[in-house]
Amino acid sequence: MNAQHTPAQNQPVPFPSATVLGYPRIGRRRELKKAVEAFWSGSSSEAALLAAAESIQLATVRRLAELGLTAPSAIPGTFSFYDQVLDTLVALGGIPARFGNLHDAGGRLGLDAYFTLARGNAEQQPLEMTKWFDTNYHYLVPEIGPETRFSLSSERVVEEFSLAKANGTVTRPYLVGPVTLLALSKASDGAPAGFAPLSRLDDLLPVYSELLGKLAAAGAAWVQLDEPALVADLDGLSPHEASTAVERAYAALTATPVGEGRPAILLSAPYGSLGEQTAAVAATGVEAVAIDVFKGALPSAAELALFSGKTLVAGVVDGHNIWRNDLAASAQKLDALRTAGAEHGFAVAVATSTSTFHVPHDVDEEQQLDAGLRSWLAFADQKVGEVATLAAYLADPASVQDEIDEATRVIASRAQAPGVRRPEVRQRTGALTDADFSRSDFAARAAAQEEVLALPPLPTTTIGSFPQTSEVRGARARLTKGAIDAAEYEALMKDEIKRVVDLQEELGFDVLVHGEPERNDMVQYFAENLDGFDVTVHGWVQSYGSRCTRPSILWGDVSRQAGPSILWGDASSAAAITVPWTTYAQSLTDKPVKGMLTGPVTILAWSFVRDDQPLAETANQVALALRDEIADLEAAGIKVIQVDEPALRELLPLRRADQADYLDWSVKSFRLATAGAADSTQVHTHLCYSEFGAIIDAIDALDADVTSIEAARSRMEVVNDLEAHGFGRGVGPGVYDIHSPRVPSQEEIEDLLATAVAHVPARQLWVNPDCGLKTRGYAETEASLRNLVRATRAARAALVAV
Numbered sequence: 001m002n003a004q005h006t007p008a009q010n011q012p013v014p015f016p017s018a019t020v021l022g023y024p025r026i027g028r029r030r031e032l033k034k035a036v037e038a039f040w041s042g043s044s045s046e047a048a049l050l051a052a053a054e055s056i057q058l059a060t061v062r063r064l065a066e067l068g069l070t071a072p073s074a075i076p077g078t079f080s081f082y083d084q085v086l087d088t089l090v091a092l093g094g095i096p097a098r099f100g101n102l103h104d105a106g107g108r109l110g111l112d113a114y115f116t117l118a119r120g121n122a123e124q125q126p127l128e129m130t131k132w133f134d135t136n137y138h139y140l141v142p143e144i145g146p147e148t149r150f151s152l153s154s155e156r157v158v159e160e161f162s163l164a165k166a167n168g169t170v171t172r173p174y175l176v177g178p179v180t181l182l183a184l185s186k187a188s189d190g191a192p193a194g195f196a197p198l199s200r201l202d203d204l205l206p207v208y209s210e211l212l213g214k215l216a217a218a219g220a221a222w223v224q225l226d227e228p229a230l231v232a233d234l235d236g237l238s239p240h241e242a243s244t245a246v247e248r249a250y251a252a253l254t255a256t257p258v259g260e261g262r263p264a265i266l267l268s269a270p271y272g273s274l275g276e277q278t279a280a281v282a283a284t285g286v287e288a289v290a291i292d293v294f295k296g297a298l299p300s301a302a303e304l305a306l307f308s309g310k311t312l313v314a315g316v317v318d319g320h321n322i323w324r325n326d327l328a329a330s331a332q333k334l335d336a337l338r339t340a341g342a343e344h345g346f347a348v349a350v351a352t353s354t355s356t357f358h359v360p361h362d363v364d365e366e367q368q369l370d371a372g373l374r375s376w377l378a379f380a381d382q383k384v385g386e387v388a389t390l391a392a393y394l395a396d397p398a399s400v401q402d403e404i405d406e407a408t409r410v411i412a413s414r415a416q417a418p419g420v421r422r423p424e425v426r427q428r429t430g431a432l433t434d435a436d437f438s439r440s441d442f443a444a445r446a447a448a449q450e451e452v453l454a455l456p457p458l459p460t461t462t463i464g465s466f467p468q469t470s471e472v473r474g475a476r477a478r479l480t481k482g483a484i485d486a487a488e489y490e491a492l493m494k495d496e497i498k499r500v501v502d503l504q505e506e507l508g509f510d511v512l513v514h515g516e517p518e519r520n521d522m523v524q525y526f527a528e529n530l531d532g533f534d535v536t537v538h539g540w541v542q543s544y545g546s547r548c549t550r551p552s553i554l555w556g557d558v559s560r561q562a563g564p565s566i567l568w569g570d571a572s573s574a575a576a577i578t579v580p581w582t583t584y585a586q587s588l589t590d591k592p593v594k595g596m597l598t599g600p601v602t603i604l605a606w607s608f609v610r611d612d613q614p615l616a617e618t619a620n621q622v623a624l625a626l627r628d629e630i631a632d633l634e635a636a637g638i639k640v641i642q643v644d645e646p647a648l649r650e651l652l653p654l655r656r657a658d659q660a661d662y663l664d665w666s667v668k669s670f671r672l673a674t675a676g677a678a679d680s681t682q683v684h685t686h687l688c689y690s691e692f693g694a695i696i697d698a699i700d701a702l703d704a705d706v707t708s709i710e711a712a713r714s715r716m717e718v719v720n721d722l723e724a725h726g727f728g729r730g731v732g733p734g735v736y737d738i739h740s741p742r743v744p745s746q747e748e749i750e751d752l753l754a755t756a757v758a759h760v761p762a763r764q765l766w767v768n769p770d771c772g773l774k775t776r777g778y779a780e781t782e783a784s785l786r787n788l789v790r791a792t793r794a795a796r797a798a799l800v801a802v
């Protein structure tokens, strides 16, 4: 089996015929999560953590070899204690000055320094966190300024390579590439206005080269430098700047010939087309380029001609979603590439389009799923098989005809399966008119809401969830196992709701929440209660650090389920998903309790969504189900309803040309979900995890009465955008960073509020944390919320004094 039909000229060691760009790194049973969290809590030692890391790393290498990645350099470096951007940053030593000196006496950044950057300490906020391209993974944002010093500060990547090698496998170390690392960085606090981190490229490159040299010396034949920034239109990075940076960076990194102190370089460009960067990338001296031809387009004939002498690694198998590959379609793409390769003298290899760390490990772990549904799926392990099959196809097309036919048959059966297309759902979306997407004027709504709610200035609220205690999670586990029945579970949840309501009353909040104890996850909970979805048991994927989510599978047409829910066995609650919990909370207090729903875009973004129809159609189906739920909440007397859309920014296409269309359908789906609400019902939305400046028009177009936005971790930057835009409705920029256990002081929150009041009219402002509190403990949450309410009271007094 050999894909090197036209061996590239400049490659001392050929690139393997089949590979993946990355693999899940948290462990099949989330072993890394457990090991890291035990270390953080102080219940295990650094030595225990390192031992766990080693065993996870070696298990991955063994598994990938078993699955067929046996050629040298076919297995990528897949380990990270927290985040790949942080790994690369720490290796290069470019850490923010605000942390003081984290280097040890030997000039190294150890594990403690690494975790301090990720999680903060008593004095310093952690590095900001934001979405990695259009995925639900979050990376830590480097802060680079003129003062940043780069020096080789960690050789973990070399040690990881050596560990695998000592155990018999030559892997392909992975680093975030220099252009992407700087393009994703923000200017440090001390940097002059307009400073561009990319201006430090020339200072960074020698450290990359030094690290590549160490990898070569350790025996690495190939390294992978990931440059997804090249498939995106990033703010502050023009196409010309991007090409120039690519040219400069890779001229420096390939200055040394392969074999004379550097490994061969695979430049990988996942998540879309290289587009106008194709020529710049093809002109570099790297030995191989991985392009995404699943989500991205095949390069044109003229572009392909530029790859002469290289290996083109074709990402034909989707690394980002879970559907079984259409092998016949992939084979066609490979045929085109093979023909062009023969003509222009480049080799072709097969890969996934992105790292597979966006998908779970193994479909075979999900025997509880319907066999039909299971046959439509490919998780990380199955994708390795698909890649191997397609590499075999390149070498000998006839050898895998059976596999190709089988994939074609399964995909055809999926289109016909019951539940995939339901006429009653399609009639409803087909009959929508413009009126279904609009509420009356904001002014009229605001007046009606003021009358019903009569809130003080700077109203306080939380984002929805309260800490998920081990009792709550334990109760859910016992319900699943059948150790308690629905009535017992319901009683336990009610106890928790009462505790949460009482706590908010005691703290003095104005708009309360029920705390969401009944929700394992804000998307999965809805998926479990809607038709068209299924959930997995072991399908965990990393969201950030040790945090994992278990995306549901949205495979069919969506509607609320007919018939009573399993809980609240009373037929009058037929189909309602959230009403009984919310009305129970409302029965305990005179303050308004928010109904909490997850919006259509977020339900799509955080599920594995069907790929057989436009996302807009699926979003409208979900929106109508939520619209029905909102009508039921209103009928039950709920006055404030929040529809969370934390993922609105996440699905934004990476290329500007595609963004307007996305924003149009995504905003419409939110409006479709919420526009049935009465004027007097206050509709909230919540956004987090991203910088929102770029989509502020779309946020405005959501037409929510109140929007809460994550802001504490980026130190209130969003209020500048709101001010510049003239945002006119209610807004709560977060004042408490819930991603870290740190308790913000009253003074600190007062400062943030003062900043907010300076940019946004006080009558529009709300006071709230950045996000839900489910991952926090009660003690720190109580202390933080107490400071939040105290700071609000002080800010109100200051307003009156003015």
Ligand code: MET
Pocket: 463, 464, 465, 516, 522, 596, 644, 646, 686, 688, 771, 772, 773, 774
């Ligand atoms: C990631 S956004 C979370 C919103 C949800 N209502 C919560 O409070 O957990």
Ligand SMILES: [Zn+2]
Pocket: 463, 646, 686, 687, 688, 689, 770, 771, 772
């Ligand atoms: Zn949030």
